[in-house]
Amino acid sequence: AQKVTQAQTEISVVEKEDVTLDCVYETRDTTYYLFWYKQPPSGELVFLIRRNSFDEQNEISGRYSWNFQKSTSSFNFTITASQVVDSAVYFCALSEAIQGAQKLVFGQGTRLTINP
Amino acid sequence: DTAVSQTPKYLVTQMGNDKSIKCEQNLGHDTMYWYKQDSKKFLKIMFSYNNKELIINETVPNRFSPKSPDKAHLNLHINSLELGDSAVYFCASSLRTGGHTEAFFGQGTRLTVV
Numbered sequence: 455a456q457k458v459t460q461a462q463t464e465i466s467v468v469e470k471e472d473v474t475l476d477c478v479y480e481t482r483d484t485t486y487y488l489f490w491y492k493q494p495p496s497g498e499l500v501f502l503i504r505r506n507s508f509d510e511q512n513e514i515s516g517r518y519s520w521n522f523q524k525s526t527s528s529f530n531f532t533i534t535a536s537q538v539v540d541s542a543v544y545f546c547a548l549s550e551a552i553q554g555a556q557k558l559v560f561g562q563g564t565r566l567t568i569n570p
Numbered sequence: 571d572t573a574v575s576q577t578p579k580y581l582v583t584q585m586g587n588d589k590s591i592k593c594e595q596n597l598g599h600d601t602m603y604w605y606k607q608d609s610k611k612f613l614k615i616m617f618s619y620n621n622k623e624l625i626i627n628e629t630v631p632n633r634f635s636p637k638s639p640d641k642a643h644l645n646l647h648i649n650s651l652e653l654g655d656s657a658v659y660f661c662a663s664s665l666r667t668g669g670h671t672e673a674f675f676g677q678g679t680r681l682t683v684v
Contacts, residue, residue, distance in 0.1 A: 552626055
């Protein structure tokens with residue numbers, strides 16, 4: 455069965471610090487997709503990134519970067535020079551395709567608080 | 571323009587009542603979903619419809635009945651509401667292209683059963 459573990463329940467850092475959110479996944483599929491979503495205090499879910507299992511290159515988008523390592527089944531997310539607006543709950547998810555639909559299996563989420 | 575919109579945003583109701591949550595997407599997607607987020611923030615899929623056909627049904631009590639009149643709409647009807655149904659319900663949609671495109675979520679409906 456698919457499983458995603460975000461072991462860090464809560465993280466609190468001071469603004470401008472770098473912070474890494476961990477994500478470990480389990481799947482028997484050889485082809486799979488991983489996602490990160492952000493849920494700010496306003497409550498909506500915002501898509502951040504999708505990565506397929508064949509692409510192990512790290513991804514950088516501004517202050518955000520993602521480190522995908524198949525050898526350790528991890529897909530970690532780093533925010534560089536954190537800002538107060540980065541405060542949110544972050545979810546890592548694994549996608550399972552079912553007849554054209556996708557079932558997102560989410561981790562428990564990591565609540566990130568950036569203090570001024 | 572809102573891509574995935576849900577109504578209402580907040581819903582407070584008494585135990586035993588029947589209520590509906592509506593969802594509409596204007597992205598042209600053919601797959602829609604309902605997810606439930608509990609009080610601990612845990613997100614879990616409930617249903618998925620692909621072009622009005624039920625594809626995923628994750629052992630949800632049959633008091634919950636999704637209805638898809640067309641591929642742009644997926645409504646959730648809940649009968650005989652219970653205290654444990656209190657949660658945030660998210661509608662989402664995605665393209666049916668191998669099943670691994672990103673899902674776009676609505677803003678959520680916070681249901682409180684008293």
